[in-house]
Amino acid sequence: xxxxxxxxxxxxxxxxxxxxxxxxxxxxxxxxxxxxxxxxxxxxxxxxxxxxxxxxxxxxxxxxxxxxxxxxxxxxxxxxxxxxxxxxxxxxxxxxxxxxxxxxxxxxxx
Amino acid sequence: xxxxxxxxxxxxxxxxxxxxxxxxxxxxxxxxxxxxxxxxxxxxxxxxxxxxxxxxxxxxxxxxxxxxxxxxxxxxxxxxxxxxxxxxxxxxxxxxxxxxxxxxxxxxxxxxxx
Numbered sequence: 495x496x497x498x499x500x501x502x503x504x505x506x507x508x509x510x511x512x513x514x515x516x517x518x519x520x521x522x523x524x525x526x527x528x529x530x531x532x533x534x535x536x537x538x539x540x541x542x543x544x545x546x547x548x549x550x551x552x553x554x555x556x557x558x559x560x561x562x563x564x565x566x567x568x569x570x571x572x573x574x575x576x577x578x579x580x581x582x583x584x585x586x587x588x589x590x591x592x593x594x595x596x597x598x599x600x601x602x603x604x
Numbered sequence: 605x606x607x608x609x610x611x612x613x614x615x616x617x618x619x620x621x622x623x624x625x626x627x628x629x630x631x632x633x634x635x636x637x638x639x640x641x642x643x644x645x646x647x648x649x650x651x652x653x654x655x656x657x658x659x660x661x662x663x664x665x666x667x668x669x670x671x672x673x674x675x676x677x678x679x680x681x682x683x684x685x686x687x688x689x690x691x692x693x694x695x696x697x698x699x700x701x702x703x704x705x706x707x708x709x710x711x712x713x714x715x716x717x718x
Contacts, residue, residue: 502644527675528706537608537694538647538707545704591662592707594646 500595506588513570517583573602608710625680627695636678639698
């Protein structure tokens with residue numbers, strides 16, 4: 495079993511839709527959780543960073559962590575074609591190394 | 605502008621050849637990292653360095669080598685011992701190696717075999 499599981503997609507939605515991206519992880523000791531956005535042929539860009547369970551909002555993006563279920567989510571409101579990218583979740587292990595999911599490709603259709 | 609610069613963007617390697625990928629940061633970050641990304645897979649850690657003149661192996665260090673002689677520079681050498689080097693290589697840095705320090709990435713080098 496992979497330590498971080500993420501549906502590869504692709505996920506195709508119309509412009510303006512609410513997008514839900516999800517990851518599960520296996521180790522309850524993980525404490526730091528991140529979402530990165532990666533455009534084609536570019537490096538990942540940090541979108542959201544959370545430490546504890548609950549929600550964190552930044553503009554159209556909301557990150558949610560449920561430690562009891564070992565489940566993390568990223569919600570994108572009012573999705574735009576410019577949001578089309580691959581979204582990577584990542585967790586930080588006890589030695590502060592990042593473990594990444596395989597990424598979900600998102601396509602927002604105009 | 606502050607950031608992480610990787611060069612070159614594209615690199616080709618011949619059989620038996622060592623190649624070196626450059627990573628420079630002007631963010632004054634202590635920690636630097638090298639990852640490999642293959643299609644449909646997440647990033648895998650090759651090497652990391654939390655301080656100058658010190659570095660540790662990541663999960664897939666075999667066939668790679670690094671040095672950290674300056675705070676701002678962390679070059680990665682892909683040696684001929686790495687039998688499957690074709691991948692997208694990403695360099696990252698963070699203020700320190702602690703849990704509350706997220707990593708920021710450069711725009712990568714794509715390495716291919718000739």
